[in-house]
Amino acid sequence: MIKETKFRSVLKSITWRFCATATTFSLVFLFTGKLDTAIKVGGIEVFLKMLIYFLHERVWGNVKFGRHEIQPFVIWITGLSSSGKTVLAEKVVEKLNAKDLKTEHLDGKTIRHLFPATGFTKFQVNEHIKRVGLLASRLESKGVFVVASFISPYEESREFVRDLCKNFIEVYVSTPVEVCEKRDHKSLYKRARKGEIKNLPGVDVTYEVPKNPDLTLDLSNQELEKNAEKVVRYIKKYL
Amino acid sequence: MIKETKFRSVLKSITWRFCATATTFSLVFLFTGKLDTAIKVGGIEVFLKMLIYFLHERVWGNVKFGRHEIQPFVIWITGLSSSGKTVLAEKVVEKLNAKDLKTEHLDGKTIRHLFPATGFTKFQVNEHIKRVGLLASRLESKGVFVVASFISPYEESREFVRDLCKNFIEVYVSTPVEVCEKRDHKSLYKRARKGEIKNLPGVDVTYEVPKNPDLTLDLSNQELEKNAEKVVRYIKKYL
Numbered sequence: 001m002i003k004e005t006k007f008r009s010v011l012k013s014i015t016w017r018f019c020a021t022a023t024t025f026s027l028v029f030l031f032t033g034k035l036d037t038a039i040k041v042g043g044i045e046v047f048l049k050m051l052i053y054f055l056h057e058r059v060w061g062n063v064k065f066g067r068h069e070i071q072p073f074v075i076w077i078t079g080l081s082s083s084g085k086t087v088l089a090e091k092v093v094e095k096l097n098a099k100d101l102k103t104e105h106l107d108g109k110t111i112r113h114l115f116p117a118t119g120f121t122k123f124q125v126n127e128h129i130k131r132v133g134l135l136a137s138r139l140e141s142k143g144v145f146v147v148a149s150f151i152s153p154y155e156e157s158r159e160f161v162r163d164l165c166k167n168f169i170e171v172y173v174s175t176p177v178e179v180c181e182k183r184d185h186k187s188l189y190k191r192a193r194k195g196e197i198k199n200l201p202g203v204d205v206t207y208e209v210p211k212n213p214d215l216t217l218d219l220s221n222q223e224l225e226k227n228a229e230k231v232v233r234y235i236k237k238y239l
Numbered sequence: 240m241i242k243e244t245k246f247r248s249v250l251k252s253i254t255w256r257f258c259a260t261a262t263t264f265s266l267v268f269l270f271t272g273k274l275d276t277a278i279k280v281g282g283i284e285v286f287l288k289m290l291i292y293f294l295h296e297r298v299w300g301n302v303k304f305g306r307h308e309i310q311p312f313v314i315w316i317t318g319l320s321s322s323g324k325t326v327l328a329e330k331v332v333e334k335l336n337a338k339d340l341k342t343e344h345l346d347g348k349t350i351r352h353l354f355p356a357t358g359f360t361k362f363q364v365n366e367h368i369k370r371v372g373l374l375a376s377r378l379e380s381k382g383v384f385v386v387a388s389f390i391s392p393y394e395e396s397r398e399f400v401r402d403l404c405k406n407f408i409e410v411y412v413s414t415p416v417e418v419c420e421k422r423d424h425k426s427l428y429k430r431a432r433k434g435e436i437k438n439l440p441g442v443d444v445t446y447e448v449p450k451n452p453d454l455t456l457d458l459s460n461q462e463l464e465k466n467a468e469k470v471v472r473y474i475k476k477y478l
Contacts, residue, residue: 008305019291027280032271041266052258066247135374144381
């Protein structure tokens with residue numbers, strides 16, 4: 001947050017008024033050749049312009065045209081592991097930043113890294129997602145756009161987050177499990193098939209497919225640019 | 240976040256230039272009685288003033304004087320139950336809001352209410368506090384002042400939060416346990432003494448007193464105004 005002190009504003013107003021009136025004074029003197037006329041016009045202008053500027057500001061202050069409040073959004077990206085959530089989120093964040101919007105990316109992997117004790121049972125995952133949802137909603141309430149990329153396999157916690165947020169967009173990344181397993185960026189499918197890890201959605205626990213997602217995007221093709229554009233276009237009417 | 244469209248700014252510039260030049264034109268005509276002189280001065284002024292305004296802005300753009308970035312703070316208020324944390328936090332929030340700073344109050348009671356499954360063992364409390372710390376640090380990174388009021392009895396999680404935040408101020412509310420127990424706003428001491436609840440800091444588990452708090456405030460006297468002022472004064476040099 002950058003603030004300008006009152007003193008700076010006062011100084012700036014004075015230097016501007018000096019420049020502006022000196023210009024008027026010079027022009028009048030140039031065209032009339034009369035010093036007293038130039039002094040009179042310049043002298044009255046100093047005060048008159050301040051009054052007129054004030055009135056002009058007051059009138060515009062009552063004109064709503066062209067002024068709108070930007071409502072931030074929570075864009076919640078859900079889908080299986082390796083479905084393309086994080087890369088999609090990064091692309092969306094990039095596009096929002098390019099529009100000069102305050103944006104925060106919350107990602108499953110980085111947040112779990114901070115809280116290694118978070119477990120993977122249905123209860124633990126739901127609690128985890130709900131708390132991330134609180135984080136998202138508080139950021140949203142302060143004017144920050146949030147892009148969240150989490151497997152978030154359970155309806156219960158996704159609905160909890162939706163209720164906490166004001167403008168919640170659910171983006172379901174529907175890349176089929178076969179494609180995800182082939183990618184297997186974190187070797188989770190491999191380890192789950194071997195029985196080394198448990199509770200992997202799509203393998204030994206169900207991923208509850210969103211019932212009414214705002215957007216469904218299949219990222220098998222990895223067309224990130226196009227799909228991120230779809231997300232941004234979806235909220236564009238609010239920007 | 241309120242934004243003004245480019246079109247509004249353009250329109251406003253045009254109406255202002257019209258008002259300003261019309262004033263100059265009228266003044267010149269009034270003092271010289273010559274229409275052609277008034278037209279010449281006004282006509283040149285339109286363009287000349289835009290150029291001079293532009294140069295004036297460029298010069299000021301390079302002047303740092305009077306412009307400073309506000310660094311938000313995380314004010315972490317820790318202390319026993321009924322020690323006066325929440326009311327102190329509310330007073331601090333009030334004071335920061337009065338300075339037109341974006342502020343968020345995170346309070347132990349309201350957040351636990353959202354997550355009724357959060358337990359009270361040392362492990363569970365630490366995890367809870369760490370997650371609140373993440374929330375605080377993310378808000379801080381987006382320019383929001385955070386005032387957090389939590390018993391937060393354990394050094395481990397308080398230090399975790401300190402490390403996450405950029406500007407972390409630890410305020411230890413040192414109201415003695417006897418005073419807190421006498422107040423007992425939530426009847427927690429009563430229930431703990433009866434054995435109905437467990438893990439109440441100051442009764443059956445230790446409250447780890449902060450080793451190096453930035454501020455220590457005894458709220459036995461309930462002098463909220465004075466103590467909140469101390470907190471604000473502490474960070475004032477950064478505001």
